[in-house]
Amino acid sequence: MFFTYLRRELRRRRKAALVVASGLALGIALVIVVTSVSAGMTQAQGKVLQSLYGLGTDMTVTKAQTPPGEGGAAARPRFRFDAKGEDDANADAAQSRDIVMPQGFQTLDAATVGKVSAQNGVAKAVGGLSLQVMKVDGQFRRGEFKRAEGGATAAKPGASAGGAGGGGAGGPGGTVQGGGADFDVNSFTVYGTDVTQPDLGPLTTSKITSGRGFQVGESEAAVAVVDSAYAKQNKLAVDSELTVKSAKFKVIGIATADSGDAAANVYLPLKQAQTLAETPDKVTTVYVQAKDSQGLASVKAAIQNNVPDTTVTTSADLADTVSGSLSTAASLASTVGTWLSYAVLLAAFLVAGLLTSSAVSRRVREFGTLKALGWKSGRVTRQVAGEALVNGLLGGVLGIGLGLGAAYAITAVSPTLTAQLASGGGHGGGHGGRMAAGGFGGPARQAAGKALDVALTAPVSLATIGLAVALAVAGGLIAGGFGGWRASRLRPADALRRVE
Structure with a gap:
């Protein structure tokens, strides 16, 4: 009897049922869209952070920064060139110097990796050494001494650094013209990776597109993997030779970053990188997988308590450094979008409840007759609540369909968002400048940040579908509660005196 009456009443009031279901569907669909977009934002942010520290990395451990004035800061780079004598035939010869220094952070003892690995909750830890290489190539040129009386021109000994362009005085009755210095400054990054654990660290964000990667037995081999952009710029290929600080390395592979910029221009075995930087048994970063x-x-608290003088950074800490359109969209989704979806859902619940209550008021004579025939108030209430619950489930089905369609459309379009990461490291990529006699005309670039383009998706999980079903049931119950309460207050005598 319950289901028979329910089916008949829903068919007789199709328009009213569709209005209630549509209102609930709109609110449920909006909740699905906002939830799925927020999940997409989280995934996009995860891709951005993985491009910094590597796939599977949950946190990083670095040396705690020493306060200024305590002598902990790394020494500034200094370039020294051979002095040439007055009669040296090679006084104008080209000169080249490399300086290799840890990039961004102070170094940690390699033993720190073992200490971190021993902490509770740590699945794996691996050390890495990030280096900045500054290469200076050029030459000094001696100037020429010109007499004021128009006499013979002679090269002035030792004038290699004198007044470029004729600016320097050469003594009484003459000037020194020409000469000076012209040097090219090139900067690129090197990452020393532990070849025995290739599945953790920044190199995991790149894919070997030519040649091969490191092998376990190549800890001390003079081999290198080069980023594809840097290889193209410097005309490097597999089996090419790369020179860093007079050491020659054979290029065994070309790596292409999965998204954005690569973590480094050149990847070397960790021991080779330590030798270049003259930092044996040192690392700059420990990459941790929980x-x-x-x-x-x-895990973060355990490392901070048990491994002194270190700074632990998790993905949650780094998320605050992400700016750009990704950050703006995430903020809108988590604040405006969430509150808007809740407001629309609340309004849909209220409208469903009011419409159901209004429908009950129009069925006063019907319910009064049923009560006169022996229906109890509870039975009338259950009948009204059942109708409202079916309307809610129908709205849930419509809402899930609309939400899935909108999420699929967002994923299909995949709008591109830009993420800007603050970083102290220089992804110089070989960018450099010219150093003239007066100083640096364009010093090697230190990147102030790292910009990445990330495609936005809107994945819908089973939990989101479950939330939509729960909201549909809740909407039906709320609407049924309004109508049932109204119906339960009807008296048969009063109902029969009214005309529908």
Whole structure:
């Protein structure tokens, strides 16, 4: 009897049922879209952070920064060139110097990797050495001494650094013209990777597109993997030879970053990088993978308490450094979008409840007759609540369909968002400048940040579908509660005196 009456009443009031279901569907669809877009923002942000530290990296450990004035800061780079004598035939010869220094952070003892690995909750830890290489190539040129009386021109000994363009005085009755210095400054980054654990660290964000990667037995081999953009710029290929600080390395592979810029221009075995930087048994960063991604806070606390003089950074900490359109969209989705979806959903619930209550008021004579025939108030209430619950489930089905369609459309379009990452490291990529006699005309670039373009998707999880079903049921119950309460207050005598 319950279902028979329910089916008949829903068919008789199709328009009213469709209005209630449509209102609920709109609110549920909006919740699905906002939830899926927020999940897409989280995934996009994860891709951005992985491009910095590597796939599978949950946190990084670095040396705690020493306060200014305590002598902990790394020495500034200094370039020294051979002095040439007055009669040296090679006084104008080209000169080249490389300086290799840890990039961005102070170094940690390699033993720190073992200490971090021993902490509770740590699945794996691997050390890496990030280096900045500055290469200066050029030559000094001696100037020429010109007499004021128009006499013979002679090269002035030792005038190699004198007044470029004729600006320097050459003594009484003459000037020194020409000469000076012209040097090219090139900067690129080198990352020393532990070849025994290739599945953790920045190199995991790149794919070997030519040649091969490092092998476990190549800890001390003079081999290198080069980023594809840097290789193209410097005309490097597999089996080419790369020179860093007079050391020659054979290029065994070309790597292409999965998204954005590569973590480094050149990748070397960790021991080779330590030798170049003259920092044996040192690393700049320890990359950590946790056993449970839900327990990052406790792992971070354990490392900070048990490994002194270190700074632990998690993905949650780095998320605050992401700016650009990705950050703006994430903020809108998490604040404006969330509150808007809740407001629309609340309005849909209220409208459904009011419409159901209004429908009950128009069925006063019907319910009064049913009560006169022996229906109890509880039975009338259950009948009204059942109708409202079916309307809610119908709205849920429509809302899930609309939400899935909107999420699919967003994923199909995949709008591109830009993420700007603040970083102290220089992804110079070989950008450089010319150093003239007066100083640096265009010093090697230190990148102030790292910009990445990320495609936005809107994945819909089973949890989101479950939330939509729960909201549909809740909407039906709320609407049924309004109508049932109204119906339960009807008295048969009063109902029969009214005309519908």
